[in-house]
Amino acid sequence: MSKPTSKDLTHLLSEEAKSRKNSPLKGAFKYFKQPGMTFLGGGLPLPDYFPFDKVTADIPTPPFTNGLGAQVTEEDKTVLEIHKKAELNKGENEIELSRSLQYGFTEGQPEVVGFLKEHTDMIHKVPYEDWDVMATVGNTQSWDATLRTFVTRGDAILVEEFSFSSALETANAQGVITVPVPMDAEGILPDALDKQLDQWVGPKPKLLYTICTGQNPTGSCIDAERRKKIYDLAVKHDFIIVEDEPYYFLQMETYTTDESARKGKQPHSHEEFINALVPSYLSMDVEGRVIRLDSFSKVLAPGLRFGWIVGQAKLLERFLRIHEVSIQCPSGLTQSLTNGLLQKWGHKGYLDWLIGLRSEYTHKRDVAIDAVIKYFPKEIISFVPPVAGMFFTVTLDASKHPKFKELGEDAQKIEDLVYEQGLKQGCLMIPGSWFKSEGKTNPPQPELPENPDTKNTFFFRGTYAAVPLDQLVIGLEKFGKAVKIEYNL
Amino acid sequence: MSKPTSKDLTHLLSEEAKSRKNSPLKGAFKYFKQPGMTFLGGGLPLPDYFPFDKVTADIPTPPFTNGLGAQVTEEDKTVLEIHKKAELNKGENEIELSRSLQYGFTEGQPEVVGFLKEHTDMIHKVPYEDWDVMATVGNTQSWDATLRTFVTRGDAILVEEFSFSSALETANAQGVITVPVPMDAEGILPDALDKQLDQWVGPKPKLLYTICTGQNPTGSCIDAERRKKIYDLAVKHDFIIVEDEPYYFLQMETYTTDESARKGKQPHSHEEFINALVPSYLSMDVEGRVIRLDSFSKVLAPGLRFGWIVGQAKLLERFLRIHEVSIQCPSGLTQSLTNGLLQKWGHKGYLDWLIGLRSEYTHKRDVAIDAVIKYFPKEIISFVPPVAGMFFTVTLDASKHPKFKELGEDAQKIEDLVYEQGLKQGCLMIPGSWFKSEGKTNPPQPELPENPDTKNTFFFRGTYAAVPLDQLVIGLEKFGKAVKIEYNL
Incomplete structure (x- = not known):
């Protein structure tokens, strides 16, 4: 069955995002690898001068049976090796250093972005066709770029009544007004939100910013039923849901005081694990109006500075333009080594890690x-x-x-x-x-x-x-x- | 002899920069390491769960006598080892992974920032007291952050008549008007700039953006005399000089067609090398009105995504606020490994590399x-x-x-x-x-x-x-x- 394509939401873009142009230089890059063409166009240093010839990393080996915090031993150690030139290495899907340490691939290196796309579809089963993934340097920056892409100084956006203070400050400093949406211990109250928007005075907000799973600060996790209602409100009132989801894979069993019931309660198979996850807004997104901010910060390490945005391709293209003239892309060492880890582990090993x-x-x-x-x-x-x-x-x-x-x-x-x-x-x-x-x-x-x-x-x-x-x-x-x-x- | 302190230039800050607030959460972090205090304040994952136990890198050993492009051999190879916990390692000034892969140090890890400060003072002999260095993810992002820190939509800034198109686009998309300053084959014409500002209509521009050494696109390198005149104009007309200097260490001997004269012309000692460099605007900056954008992209590798800004501490504090809610800091793997390389090489080895x-x-x-x-x-x-x-x-x-x-x-x-x-x-x-x-x-x-x-x-x-x-x-x-x-x- 073919999936629907996304709705055109470009009317929700900010002045800044609308005015961003492609660089004419990037246009010339189509000749970069053309046979017979000597390309004297770009100021790229020769990889011969990159002073990192090989990097390695010791990582634990799935299925991590001694727990994630266990000291890595000789027996369960896997050694990643990333060379300057991939042909020296046996690994497939390797991001060689001569590529990751060079300019290029603002959207992220294809191998790691490919893994993330497969992972995203496995978990969220995105219900529309033209979605994509773009690398970022973490959700803090993803949120800053999201604001720049959709809102302009003086605009109002919707946020949870209690929200992560740094995320609020990101908006405040851009001159964006963060209007609280009422919530209770289970998260946003859909009926209150609907009423709030029905009686809204002035131009309606273009974005709802929500940390929906393991909410910061309240710790709440909004359930599937409320999520569906809120998604329908996004369609009704024409706003974008920005789901900031660093904690998505820190979902747990229900708390019980019965200590014996705690044992053996965790899901045993990958399928059970995936099915036990609360459905994301992305998984309900038939129109392409969810911008999902994902990150390795809480599941691998924050200092990797590696996150990614999932959303409709046409909107992500505007993020590409902002990244070209700001962050460019995550560090090449981060991309080569994180990709190395993910490729070694494979999807199964990564799920083992998340289950751990x-x-x-x-x-x-x-x-x-x-x-x-x-x-x-x-x-x-x-x-x-x-x-x-x-x-x-x-x-x-x-x-x-x-x-x-x-x-x-x-x-x-x-x-x-x-x-x-x-x-x-x-x-x-x-x-x-x-x-x-x-x-x-x-x-x-x-x-x-x-x-x-x-x-x-x-x-x-x-x-x-x-x-x-x-x-x-x-x-x-x-x-x-x-x-x-x-x-x- | 004591150096002067910088001039207060906070009147040149943008609306956005002025309105950025400290996070109250950051205030609570003063209790983080207080003895006897259990700190349940921050959402930091335990380093036990970081899946990188050790990383290593093969790097060349100074003095690189076979040239920088030579294949690294067993004889001239140095192996960096960075452990999760530094006590396992012999290296001093190491940035252990449990720190670099954690949140924190928005300004950059102290060891590598310390090295960069020493290096900066060695090269530029900064003539005022209260300057500092702040890590960034490269000059593209530094420039984006600089614009956000000083200018507001509708403001005009000065740029070279021919300038790097991506840098112009960074400004254009922020709604900033890039007014050209006349130049010739040797760079900006100081007298024309003075005249341009004397007859300026409306609020004067707050910034001059210049790629002064190995200018992109013209390849020109403005000489010390013109630089001094332009610095004096910055004082006279109260603007900030943003010197974007990725190519600073790609300075060369004067071209000659006499091939025999080419040999033996390169500087032999570190001192000769430093003295042969054209003086930066930073080296003339008695008032603290230069923002210098520096980077490893052209001297080590662009994919490190590691740059730094040099400027007066009071203005850099505003960059810290913007970084806290956007990029945070360069990748921890980049910081640990780049610092490892710099500490192994030492200042002398790094100068050998630059001479190479x-x-x-x-x-x-x-x-x-x-x-x-x-x-x-x-x-x-x-x-x-x-x-x-x-x-x-x-x-x-x-x-x-x-x-x-x-x-x-x-x-x-x-x-x-x-x-x-x-x-x-x-x-x-x-x-x-x-x-x-x-x-x-x-x-x-x-x-x-x-x-x-x-x-x-x-x-x-x-x-x-x-x-x-x-x-x-x-x-x-x-x-x-x-x-x-x-x-x-």
Whole structure:
């Protein structure tokens, strides 16, 4: 069955993106490899002068049965070798250094982009025809480029009510207004979003920016049903969904306090693993109105500075133009070695790695939530154990704090007190208010009704990703103590 | 003797740069390593899960006596080893993978930035106190970030009359008007620039963008005297000089047709080498109004995607804010391995490498110019043998073309004919008109008097960098033939 092609959405491009031109020099490059042509056009240094003759990397060998954190030993070690000239090497699909360390391939080297396309289709089964993948230097830069491609100073975009503060700052500095969309513990509320857009004053926002899986900061993971409703709203109100998905493969088993039930709960086959993943917006995208920001930062390593954008080819071409005159492409060493790793592992080995991550993060999350239950005072807190990502949040009831009335019934003042007490006791968690998006259009949008569930509450964001598990438990014990001290419990 | 501190130039910042805020999250990071503090603040993956346990690289060993292009042999090979944890290694100043592959150090890892600062001071002897170095992913991105830091849509900047078309497009797409400054075969004409600014209509431009050494496309290298005059104009008219200097270390001996004089002409000591370099604008910058864009692209390899900006610390802090929410920093593999190479070589070894480049490029340039002299018809061409960079240009007299009158005395039409004939004969050189900067302000600036020397001329840009020397000679023979055919010679 043939798939539909994407809808033309070029009317949503920014002034900047519309005005970007191809370089005439790039046009001349069609003669670069023409037989009989001496090409004196480009300022490329000879690869003979690249001072890296060979690079190697020691990587673990699938299926990683001792866990991902295990020390790589001689037995389970694979050695990648990337040569300056590929003919010296036996490896197939190798990105030789004379190519990766040269100019060219702004969209990413074909071997690694090819792997990512196969991987993307395996996971998301993209339902339209003309989608593509473009390499970036990580989601932070992908988001910056996305804003430049679609919005112009003064435009408004939609963001989650609590969102990653750096992502908000990326928009703010570009003069873009980040208007919050109401959410609850499970993510964006579709009905509220629909109402918000029905009564929208002025030009409607072109983008919804969402960290939908393992949301930062709330740790929520919006379910398939809400996603579908939100996708339909994107069609109805003609906006693009930017799904920023660094945590997509940090999905876990559902939390249970029953320790015996935890065992053997992880998916065993690749198929089970893939089917257990929450469907992405991309997987529902029949019109090509999803821009998916993907990255190796949380699944391999952030310092690779290697991400990729999935979207319709016609829109990605505008990203190519911006990358040609800004980042160009990810580092050649990153591309050669990451590609080497992926080709050695193959899709099966990479899925083994991702399954390993799922198991590691499930365990970390369990330890964190166990400690919250053990050390935090039940009577004033609430939380939803996360099923994805690096973060968990603990919500506190400000109205039960002894100074609530005295401090003018201001939840944020109580939040400050608990934060400071946490530092005093020796544990830092990030106050939820630091992530509040508060952009206002001019004229302002009509007020949405206040959510009675979250009135007089505040929350803290913690992570189980970054600290050894013994430290995590000690930290949460200290923060729990801080809460008890503040609340006289 | 103590150096002066820089002048406050924050009035030259763009709207965007002024509005960029520090992330409150970054503020919390001061507690990251505080003893006794459990830090649950940041979403950092554990380095245990980074799948690169060790990386190595084979690099050549100084002093590279067989030339830079020589195959690395077992005898002159140095093997870099970078481990996940530095204590496993003997190397000092190593950037271990658990750090380079993690988040952090937006400004660049301290070891490699430290090396670059020492190198910068050794070469440029920066005459003010509070300068600094910041890592970027190459000069293309540095220039994009520089524009975002200083100019706002609608602003005008100054560029060379012929300039790198991608750099112009970077500005154009941001809605910035690139106003040409008159130049001759030796670069920008200071008196014309002064006059242009004296009679400037509207807000004066904040930036002059210049590729001053091995200019792209003209191949010119502006001398110290003109540089000093232009620096004084920057002070007088309060603009910033952006010196885009990828070719700085591709400086060569003066061209001579006397082959015996070519031998033994290269500088022998590091000191001689440094003293033979043309002084940079940075070396004259007593006020901190130079932003220098430097890069490894032409001296090590473009695919490293590793450049750096030198400028006053207060202005660089604004670049840090933009990098935090866009590129973050160069790839960790690039930083670990490039730093490894630089630390192994040391400053002396790196200077040996640069001296080797000087010698290689001098030879390439000689071969190119010899071939131009041999194969191009003297009577209609002129050229200045370049002393820096990858490019040479050949200027042609349009008025001597048989169809000049017939085609309305339009030099560009003759240029087109020669370009097409070149393709037919099998050699591509880039027409100079492709690099013409033609930005116009509204209202327009007063017309400058036409340069009688360049009226009725056009030029082609060639490179001796990218092709083996035998190919270069064959190509120039073919292009010379094309010129002769077109001119009936």
